Amino acid sequence: MSIVPPRSGELLRLSSLFVRTLREDPADAEVASHKLLVRAGYIRRAAPGVYSWLPLGLRVLAKVEQVVREEMAAIGAQEVHFPALLPREPYEATGRWAEYGPNIFRLKDRKDGDYLLAPTHEEMFTLLVKDLYSSYKDLPVALYQIQTKYRDEARPRAGLIRGREFIMKDAYSFDLDDAGLAAAYEKQRGAYQRIFDRLGLEYVIVSATSGAMGGSRSEEFLSPSPIGEDTFVRSAGGYAANVEAVVTPVPDALPYDDAPAAHVEDTPDTPTIDSLVACANADHPRADRAWTGADTLKNVVLAVKQPDGSRELLVVGLPGDREVDVKRLEAALAPAEAEPATEADFAAHPELVKGYIGPGVLGPQGAQVTDEAGETRSAIRYLLDPRVVPGTRWITGADTPGRHVFDLVAGRDFTGDGTIEAAEVRAGDLAPDGSGPLELARGIEIGHIFQLGRKYAEALELKVLDPNGKQAVVTMGSYGIGVTRVLAALAEANHDDRGLAWPAHVAPAHVHVVATGKGAEVFEAAEQIAAGLVAEGVEVVYDDRPKVSPGVKFADAELFGVPLLLVVGRGLADGVVELRPRAGEAVQVPVGEVVATATERVRALLGGS
């Protein structure tokens, strides 16, 4: 006996359900989830990266949200709800008003006040806890919301996967000390595992960078998918990281006492690594083995743009057989962004001889360097790949067209301003923890958890009295799930070329009843079966459209992706109904048993709950 009556099933009649399926893929859709969600009538585009939700889509979304809510409640996180429209001040206090640059939507109200559409809510949660709480006795506390977020993405893409208006669950933990934060982080991590397990969504937990969020430990939950925007690595020994977070194992320094002195050689017409390696092997061969790209030091000129708009050149030195991975570079430089140097940049720096740049005109900042014309200027900032340890020997540019230096020894002949993780990670690279070679794969970021630490609490002065009566700055964690993106990831992981194929927990309904044929008895039987299922608490889509062909009805059913299809039609004369799982073998079930059989199947699919 309960105060609250059990929810009954539901009947969605296709004759009146607000939906229209499309046989053709929408022109702007690149990925399966986007194509199928539009074609099946779940969503429609309202603007680039901005979507409207139709009844079927909204049902799936509500189910995803419900799983998230239940698991948040299970770890004691409490739900609140913040505005999306927020004043500038809190974001100014933490520096993010500037840091976000063009990536957020900004607006002014009629009194010329500055506002933003919040991309995430660390500031607001911090201020709310500051408003309500004042003692260590109030801690720990974990809060969350499921709320609409906004980011003015430069390239919204892949439908719901990278949108400009999207739904996130963002949770935040508040603790007095590091041990508390670590415990809160583990609780959220566990809840995330249960959420994705319940949703039937495969995931990999990978080490991640904190990026513009600040903080220390951070992990991402990635749903493996070839269309994912994130690349991650895994070793057989259990290491897993977002490629941006991969730390290059640093080789031991080498002795170089008996290394030959550096010597400049003619290498005509060798502006690329390939041409340089060919020339070196032809004109300057070494005895023991051939030169390869890995023997060369490539110096790549980039421009780094800070959120405040300032722009500065940077040269990255890395083995010639590797490219710069801009995402890794930007993760290392966050919140700054990077772009290739322009012709104007080279014109302003005649010491940089394209294709022949060497440490001779670089070197630690503050040093003075001289260009070919004899002019002296300050050295550009120069960061080296971690593999360029003291004692390694390189062929690199001699800062003169057609000439390279050989046997240039790191630590002896040149140094930089430090190291940077900017080189691409390749399959076969070794994991930093010694667990073996790495594999690369792609994934969709469905969750991200951070040990933020005290960055926000310090900036916004969130302090509580500690047990000794002293003011202590609170330490925080931040935990996000992209709810709409999770829905898209579910569609990516659960479809075929005929349509969607939802896990039962998130499907818009449990059973799809199709009445085929023209006789009234077919529709009467189907109606009764649908009603019987609803009485059992089953959610039913019933295709009661009188003049639609069986072919169209089956195509729509496969597009919708409800887990169980019941076909009421020709078999009726023989007293049977076909039970056809969206994935699996069809069976004939006696009419009198079909409600019980289908209900049993649904219960099994839902895990006996």
Added chain:
Amino acid sequence: MSIVPPRSGELLRLSSLFVRTLREDPADAEVASHKLLVRAGYIRRAAPGVYSWLPLGLRVLAKVEQVVREEMAAIGAQEVHFPALLPREPYEATGRWAEYGPNIFRLKDRKDGDYLLAPTHEEMFTLLVKDLYSSYKDLPVALYQIQTKYRDEARPRAGLIRGREFIMKDAYSFDLDDAGLAAAYEKQRGAYQRIFDRLGLEYVIVSATSGAMGGSRSEEFLSPSPIGEDTFVRSAGGYAANVEAVVTPVPDALPYDDAPAAHVEDTPDTPTIDSLVACANADHPRADRAWTGADTLKNVVLAVKQPDGSRELLVVGLPGDREVDVKRLEAALAPAEAEPATEADFAAHPELVKGYIGPGVLGPQGAQVTDEAGETRSAIRYLLDPRVVPGTRWITGADTPGRHVFDLVAGRDFTGDGTIEAAEVRAGDLAPDGSGPLELARGIEIGHIFQLGRKYAEALELKVLDPNGKQAVVTMGSYGIGVTRVLAALAEANHDDRGLAWPAHVAPAHVHVVATGKGAEVFEAAEQIAAGLVAEGVEVVYDDRPKVSPGVKFADAELFGVPLLLVVGRGLADGVVELRPRAGEAVQVPVGEVVATATERVRALLGGS
């Protein structure tokens, strides 16, 4: 047996619930709902007119939304969800991009595209139905969403009652013909009645103006409240209207064949109606009765601003005993706004002699009028109160300081450009339907339903094939409920000076258990009772705070407003617990029966559901 397990009760422990009550009213709060919702820890202000929701507030909000959802579903309306961030184009097509003027939030994306934060979604619903539907067979359809809306109010006030970010349920109906629209409108009207009945919120349905929405029939649901922003009228005979929608009964025209000719009289120093009436009675008395303000014709100069920024003068002529009601005036002029004429306006129009303006310099537009200096110019637009029918005689300004015209007869001596409903409505005025004198009262607008007609469908070309195979423009209705405002109206209607007093259906919990005293046995008993209630499906707030005084616990309980309070304390020694309704008499209940008794009470409060 059901697939979906019944929802169990819930236990909210005050030792960990994210809430903090305040003993003092917040400085910016004017009305009880705002003061108490902040003090009880339901909401917090994030910016002017923008609020954050804390756990208790969010629970009430979810319950209000659930009632709205259920009643929408019961009339077959289907839930969808649109973005809040929308491109300019659809609103441009209907003219509302301009019409909204400064009342909406506008922004640009990184590509300089124009966007708005939607204040309402007629355009998007219209376009979605156009996208999906093409035949009369698809109609009727009714859709709705519960969604965050934005308006850049000039004066956000009264907490949730007039906010800048707020939640609305907006529904839209689509029909082929007027009869279909009328039926859809009646269904929504019925659903609204059931929603407010279930919420326990008193309401009055009043005729309303359509304002900037366009359309024909429109009614508002007002929750009577002295702090309401809307004034409405009621007659004993059943007429009810928003004061803006009251139609003045037009008296019959009077014969004026034997009326004396108009004559100008000296009325020195009579720039106001009072001074004019005094002067007329002293110096120009009439035989049968004294002059009153109702015998004078007051000409009020206003400036009308169109959404496109253009501005034009307007003179309103009305009986001198009535003021212009700017809200009624603006309702009549929508979407234009009005303001008093400025000194600069008068300076530009020397024919307007302040305090002595008469129809002599006004008259129908296009006419030429001559000012005192003999200069000729086009007459300003002149609209008359509906009471100024042909044959009525007036004292009014003679366009010369210190002089007025007597026996100026409407229809004989002057006419205007038509009539306007701009005069204030007063208690005792007669209802237009003959149902007797009007009473005035104030109310909070909690719902508004419109028969929009074809305005949006025409502007956005929403057409379907009709049964004759011809393209027919669809006719629409629009139906809104201010969900967050309903919550505030509930708080206004259900509180006392000690705190909130929620109806059981929307209360954040059903029972509030307070453990008072220091003995472990009190907390053990309270814990068991709370657990027992939860097992019965009851939602329980349990004040388990160990070191908080009974006085503070009771004050918090009254502030929260949960319908039933159970006090576990001193009585325990005698085997009883006190059951104290938020409104009603306390009774002592044996410990062993308290779970059953309280559950029974809750069930009764929820109406046996």
